[in-house]
Amino acid sequence: MSPSSIVIGRIALGQAHIIDVPQSIVQTPTTQSASVVKMSAKDSSAYGQAAGDTDFRKKYDLDEYAAKAKDREAAEKEERKARWEAKMAGKKYYKPMDGSETLTTARNATQDFRKLVGTTTLVPAGAGVGKRGRSAGFYCEACDLTFKDNLQYLEHTNSMQHMRNIGQSGEVHKATAEEVHARIELLWERLQEQKRDQVISLQERLAVRKEEDEKEREEKRRKRKEAEEKRKLAKEEAVKVKTEYGEDVRIEGEHDEDDMMAAMGFAGFGTTSKK
Amino acid sequence: MSKSEYHRADERRFLDERGSSGPLAPNGLNPATIMEKAVRERIVDSYFYKEQCFAVNEADIVDRVVEHVDFIGGVYGTVQKPTPFLCLAFKLLQLAPSDAIIDEYLSFGGEKFKYLRALALFYIRLTRQDKDVYTLLEPFLEDRRKLRRKGRAGTSLMYMDVFVDDLLTKDRVCSTSLWKMRKRDILEDLELLEPRVSPLGDIEDLLDEMDEVDGNGEVRNGDGNHTDGDDDGSSEGEVRSRRWRKSSADRLSPQGGDSMDIDGPDDRRRSSGERSP
Ligand SMILES: [Zn+2]
Numbered sequence: 038m039s040p041s042s043i044v045i046g047r048i049a050l051g052q053a054h055i056i057d058v059p060q061s062i063v064q065t066p067t068t069q070s071a072s073v074v075k076m077s078a079k080d081s082s083a084y085g086q087a088a089g090d091t092d093f094r095k096k097y098d099l100d101e102y103a104a105k106a107k108d109r110e111a112a113e114k115e116e117r118k119a120r121w122e123a124k125m126a127g128k129k130y131y132k133p134m135d136g137s138e139t140l141t142t143a144r145n146a147t148q149d150f151r152k153l154v155g156t157t158t159l160v161p162a163g164a165g166v167g168k169r170g171r172s173a174g175f176y177c178e179a180c181d182l183t184f185k186d187n188l189q190y191l192e193h194t195n196s197m198q199h200m201r202n203i204g205q206s207g208e209v210h211k212a213t214a215e216e217v218h219a220r221i222e223l224l225w226e227r228l229q230e231q232k233r234d235q236v237i238s239l240q241e242r243l244a245v246r247k248e249e250d251e252k253e254r255e256e257k258r259r260k261r262k263e264a265e266e267k268r269k270l271a272k273e274e275a276v277k278v279k280t281e282y283g284e285d286v287r288i289e290g291e292h293d294e295d296d297m298m299a300a301m302g303f304a305g306f307g308t309t310s311k312k
Numbered sequence: 313m314s315k316s317e318y319h320r321a322d323e324r325r326f327l328d329e330r331g332s333s334g335p336l337a338p339n340g341l342n343p344a345t346i347m348e349k350a351v352r353e354r355i356v357d358s359y360f361y362k363e364q365c366f367a368v369n370e371a372d373i374v375d376r377v378v379e380h381v382d383f384i385g386g387v388y389g390t391v392q393k394p395t396p397f398l399c400l401a402f403k404l405l406q407l408a409p410s411d412a413i414i415d416e417y418l419s420f421g422g423e424k425f426k427y428l429r430a431l432a433l434f435y436i437r438l439t440r441q442d443k444d445v446y447t448l449l450e451p452f453l454e455d456r457r458k459l460r461r462k463g464r465a466g467t468s469l470m471y472m473d474v475f476v477d478d479l480l481t482k483d484r485v486c487s488t489s490l491w492k493m494r495k496r497d498i499l500e501d502l503e504l505l506e507p508r509v510s511p512l513g514d515i516e517d518l519l520d521e522m523d524e525v526d527g528n529g530e531v532r533n534g535d536g537n538h539t540d541g542d543d544d545g546s547s548e549g550e551v552r553s554r555r556w557r558k559s560s561a562d563r564l565s566p567q568g569g570d571s572m573d574i575d576g577p578d579d580r581r582r583s584s585g586e587r588s589p
């Protein structure tokens with residue numbers, strides 16, 4: 038346990054109840070005065086608390102709360118004073134650093150900021166009053182401010198005020214030549230990988246394309262054959278019909294009546310039929 | 313400002329330190345004022361700078377070049393927009409990378425990423441002493457890779473060696489006035505610089521080798537087979553250039569021509585010769 042860890046809890050039945058919270062996660066200056074109790078490993082469970090202990094509710098301690106409130110008040114008073122002093126000196130006040138800040142790092146190129154924010158967007162007038170709070174536009178969670186467009190938002194995220202609110206110092210690690218070398222290597226490798234992937238996907242695309250082309254050709258061939266077949270069939274049919282009529286084969290039943298009449302001695306209607 | 317472990321994420325302090333308090337570049341110039349005020353303001357106001365140059369360190373510079381730089385240039389277009397190349401050069405002025413890091417940019421990184429080399433070359437020309445500018449830049453007169461360049465007149469084709477030549481001979485490149493260096497021969501006279509040795513090797517060895525190759529009893533006098541080129545003088549560079557017409561050495565032949573004209577590869581190569589030998 039590092040000395041910067043804080044401990045909330047109290048001693049009960051000779052057991053230490055420890056909640057180990059790194060300071061970088063929870064900022065509670067009022068608890069820094071709380072006693073730090075070392076915990077022996079055998080008492081601990083995976084949750085940092087002795088197994089079977091149901092005593093945790095006793096953490097709510099009125100005295101402790103009163104002390105905390107007092108500390109907080111003192112801190113706020115301190116801050117007001119510092120703000121005022123900064124203002125008198127014509128400077129901008131920033132929350133003082135306490136050593137827990139992380140270094141500021143460059144935006145991750147792979148996590149493109151522009152995609153996150155989108156293009157410049159105008160918000161209808163009167164959608165929000167001032168910047169404070171959440172309203173239409175680009176909202177900064179850490180500072181509870183809303184900005185009209187991505188440029189203002191971007192400028193804000195570069196500001197000292199914002200960096201302090203997200204616990205960054207505004208300082209950037211200086212790279213060594215070795216780190217620069219390693220970065221070049223990394224980026225080069227990544228590029229080669231992308232190229233390999235591109236080649237693979239290109240080959241895949243080509244293969245798919247080839248298959249599709251083949252199918253298309255097959256289909257065309259089939260259609261052509263079908264059409265040819267049809268034409269051929271139609272031609273044959275036509276020839277057949279002609280020859281059939283040539284032999285004077287009548288379609289069955291078509292001339293039956295005439296035939297019958299002829300057989301019975303009539304030559305037709307309307308000549309000698311009326312007797 | 314003493315040597316700190318950290319950079320500031322933004323440029324405010326860097327620009328505030330113009331005047332006397334800030335650390336000077338090796339050539340004695342104040343890095344905050346090497347670029348002109350109007351150009352600096354355009355850079356600092358640009359979206360690219362605010363987004364991609366904030367909190368960037370020497371290693372992140374490589375990321376940014378690989379990701380965003382595919383042409384060189386200063387400010388361009390009607391609104392005089394600064395190129396990512398220029399913005400990153402400005403960031404380098406703020407970061408003041410060490411010689412070891414610059415070497416990574418130039419050599420190891422420069423082989424892989426040509427615009428990283430171009431950026432380093434430009435930065436060296438702005439900040440290093442003249443003798444170092446010559447020794448660091450000249451080897452890259454052998455780099456024939458193509459570069460794109462954006463300027464007032466739009467996009468044009470460029471070559472690394474021509475860019476190096478511009479940096480060594482012109483007084484304005486990429487919207488930035490280049491400080492006046494002493495001529496190469498003056499530095500040679502002062503024994504601050506060795507005469508330039510071609511990467512092809514020692515000139516005497518080369519000539520001996522050539523004689524052997526030409527051999528067969530026929531002794532060539534250096535310009536027999538080549539009729540192009542001006543026939544003036546016979547410095548070592550001259551002789552070599554005639555013998556190695558197709559090689560890189562021919563750039564030493566003192567032929568005139570505006571290095572900005574890009575007519576074809578051969579013309580281009582010869583055009584960059586007007587430089588102190
Ligand atoms: Zn914020």
